Amino acid sequence: MTASLEQEIQDLESSIVELNHRIQVLYLEYAQVVAQATRRQLILATFSICTSHYPSRFLQLSPSDRQLLQSSIVAVADRLQHKIVELFQVNVTEQSPDEIDRLLNLTINEFTEQTNFILAQNHILPQLAEGSPRVVLRLQEVEFTDRNVMSQRGELRVLTNRKEKLKLDLEQKRKIKLTIEAEEAWRSSWTENL
Secondary structure: OHHHHHHHHHHHHHHHHHHHHHHHHHHHHHHHHHHHHHHHHHHHHHHHHHHHHOHHHHHHOOHHHHHHHHHHHHHHHHHHHHHHHHHOOOOHHHOOHHHHHHHHHHHHHHHHHHHHHHHHHOOOOOOOOOOOOOOOOOHHHHHHHOHHHHHHHHHHHHHHHHHHHHHHHHHHHHHHHHHHHHHHHHHHHOOOOO
16 A cells, blocks of 8 residues: 555656646746737837827927837837746746736836836826826736737646646645554554553
8 A cells, every 4th residue: 555655656746846847848938928928018008109199299209209219118128028038037836826927017017117107208198197098018918918928828827737736636645645654653563561
């Protein structure tokens, strides 16, 4: 009984290690895809602000100021893309998906605020009054609008759930093993004289 249980425990441990590796590789791929999609969404959101919400303000800029604004936005988008990839350079298998989402959303918010600041500095956005159109990005929206990001995210969820199930199975098997060992120890030291 304990030999087969030992084998089951070893199999579960190696499956978890293998899954951790697959999750790490998939997270690195996800980082690339979500970083590219977020960069693209930031630029598209800025385009929408400048052309649909405040076109007259954008047109008041000189051609050179427009180019400067656009290059500033692209620079922010490039930094955002780099920062997202950088977030995934650490061992993400040790972090919960919720923590990863939180870090991604904080990063996205930081760079959208920089974008809004640039737009306000260039007199495109009014003084960021409550309710006025501005650049707002959320990870969930980026995932929803990009099929590759959504696909990668779905695969990550499946693997992460599988890993959690294996960890629970492993914990249960270890508990059973300890119980068996304790029972055997009890029997081996038991004498009728006690």
